[in-house]
Amino acid sequence: MNDTPETLNLDAGIESIPIPEILPVVPIRGLVLFPYTIVPLAIGRRLSLNAVNEAHAGNGLLLLLTQRDDTLENPAPEDLFDVGCVGQVMRMVKLPDGNVSALVQGLGRVRVDYLSRTEPFLEARVSPLSESELGPLAPELEATIRSIRDGLEKIASMGRQMSPEVMLIAAGLDDPLRLADLVTANMGLKTDEAQTVLEAVDGRERLELVHRLIEKETALLEMQHEISSRVRGELDSNQREFFLRQQLRTIQKELGEIDDLEQEIEELREKADAAKIPETARKEVNKQLRRLGSMHPDSAETSVVRTWLDWIVGLPWSNLSTDDLDLKKARTVLDRDHFGLDKVKERIIEILAVRRLNPEGRSPILCFVGPPGVGKTSLGRSIAEALGRRFVRHSLGGVRDEAEIRGHRRTYVGAMPGRIVQGISQAGTANPVFMLDEVDKLGADVRGDPSSALLEVLDPEQNHAFRDHYLGLDIDLSKVLFIATANVTDTIQPAFLDRMEIITLSGYTEEEKLVIAKRHLVPRCIEETGLKVSQAKFAPAALKLLIAGYTREAGLRNLQQKISAVCRKLAVDVASGKTGPCTINPALVERLLGPRP
Structure with a gap:
């Protein structure tokens, strides 16, 4: 400067x-x-x-x-x-x-x-900024100044923080404009309101503006006091009702009666006994049951505790299904549902054989990687059937919130457990086959990284004590057989990838597609469209044309869509009474579907 x-x-x-x-x-x-x-x-x-x-x-x-x-x-x-x-x-x-x-x-x-x-x-x-002179004070202006002084005292008496020095200075000020500035500076106004007073250079305008602001602040404080008094009265009423209800419960117990909440608590306690909850978790359950018994039945917290207890007693803590380790039956199931994929089937048989010889051994975390439509999801369902276990599937595509895996904490409104606990509850057993679909499409944002939360789920050293945020208790996932699916491995975190055994499903040859179409796809599409087998007979040449000419993919999804499209067009003719039994040849395929792309 x-x-x-x-x-x-x-x-x-x-x-x-x-x-x-x-x-x-x-x-x-x-x-x-x-x-x-x-x-x-x-x-x-x-x-x-x-x-x-x-x-x-x-x-x-x-x-x-x-x-x-x-x-x-x-x-x-x-x-x-x-x-x-x-x-x-x-x-x-x-x-x-x-x-x-x-x-x-x-x-x-x-x-x-x-x-x-x-x-x-x-x-x-x-x-x-030159301020205009007030000149001789008219009665109206004197009344405004007096109202400002009285308003300041009223605001201070209603709880607004005013230092004694400010009140003393305000009482002794003879300059009305200085009084207006002093009041504005100490009244805790919004920034734009105080700035309006600062910019008011006309003395009369400034005094009237400050007077209006004091009246507004006084009205707000009166409303605040009224609301506080009403809330205090409601709290006193609620406390009185609480003590009366406690006395009523005591009287009911003496008479051998019990109210609805007590009956519900007793039912929850019986379910907790039947669920064979671990000792550490049972202590928390008993604590929440006692807490629920002391609450008002209609309070919001009662609903939160009741919902939490419902989730806890509904989990299959010790309910394990018995594994069916018949290797011959497993081969039959896999061959029935999937043609080809010999290396994949052999690896699954190896897992069953190891489990048969060492039932307490750890299950590997399998990850089926391959293009869409090669049968990754259906293969997981077949594994569950071969083992005699329940099958649960959760798609993780587009999941970006860690709470989707671990659950939301109970402090949030509408909180629920994460997908892992929901899947276990849905299965009804503590050892289902749990498929984590589309793990390569997990995302991360400010709410956390779901793939990092899954590390604990898939780590055999940690998943025996997986903690869900909503439950706040340890869940044993070591008996669960986790299977993941992905289209590619490039987008999967290295630490996540390291915990899984990658099994690649590269796709099917044309010969394999032809066999699968005859055995599975054609009968399924005929059944879905309501046709009879005699009304839609696919010639091998027609299927080969659909495979080579209309679908060029590693999987079978588009092939099924094309077969279904042919069946739907035949269904229109059958429903219209135009045709009877029909053999579908290449020429008919081209007529129904148009020229090959």
Whole structure:
């Protein structure tokens, strides 16, 4: 800053202190500085620190401008109000973290003529705002001033924090405009309301504005007191009702009666006994049962605890299905449902053989990787049938929230367990075949990384004590046979991939597709469309045309769609009475489906 700047006097300033026309600027948030008021400021932004240091090293004067948006960290000139207050740094203390604590006294209002963002701080050219004289006080104006004084006392009596010094100064002030500024600065108004008062240079307009703001604040405080009194009365009423209900329960017990909530608690206790819940979890269940018994039946917390207990007693803690380890039957099931895939079937038979010889051994985590339609999901269902276990499938495609896996904490409204616990509950046994479909399509965002949560699920060293956020208890997943599916492995986390055994399903040859179409796809499509076998006989040449000419894929999904399309068109003819038994040849395929692509 220039050491010999052009100066000006502020009409509202303290003792007409000469003010330079160019001042360093400190943007402030959530606060408006008024003349004659002293405020403490905590300053930490770089430009503001430089401006305060510059002012403190010179004449101690700076310009405080309020930000239009409190959330901006580095406001531009257009983000600051055009009218501010010149302040004088009375005391400044440098803190250990490099920030500054300063005590600043307001001198007078100024308008910013030009504001530049220069280094090392913001700088403004200012001109004073001259206040209009009030002149002789008319009765109406005297009444307004008296209402302002009375309103300030009323606000203080209703609980608004007002220091005794402020009340003492307000009682002794003869200058109505200084009184208006003092009241506005200490009333805790919104920033835009206080800024409106700062910009009001007409004395009468300022007094009327402050009077309206005091009336508004008084009305808000009265409403707040009314609401508080009503809530306090309702709380007293609820407490009285609670004690009466407790007495009623005691009387009912003496008479051998029991209310609905007590009966429900007893049923939950019986279910908990039947579920054979582990000892550590049972302690928490007993605690929540006692807590439920002391609650009001209609309270929101009662519903939360009741729902939590329903989930706990409904889980199959010790309900295990018996594995069917007949290798011959397993081969029959796999060959019946899937043609080809010999290496995959052999690996599954190996798993069953190892489990037969070592029932307590750990199950591997299989991951079927292959293009769509090669039978990854149906293969998992066949494994469950071969083992005699329940089958559960959850698709993880597009899941981006960790809570989808671990569940939401009970503090959230509508909280539920994660997909793992839901799947175990759905299966009804503690050792189902659990398929995690589309694991390569998991995502991550600000809510967490679901794949990281799955690491605990798939790690044999950890999954015996998996903790769901909603339940808050350890769940044993070591007996579950997890199977994952994916189209590619590129998008799977290395740590996640490392816990799984990759089994690649590359696809089917044309000969394998032809056999599968004859055995599975054609009968299924004929049944779905309501045709009879005699009404839709596919010639081998027609199937070969569909495979080679209309579908070019590793899997069978498009082939099934084309066969289904042919059957639907035949169904239209049959429903219209146009045709009887029909053999589908290549020419008919081209007529029904159009030219091959």
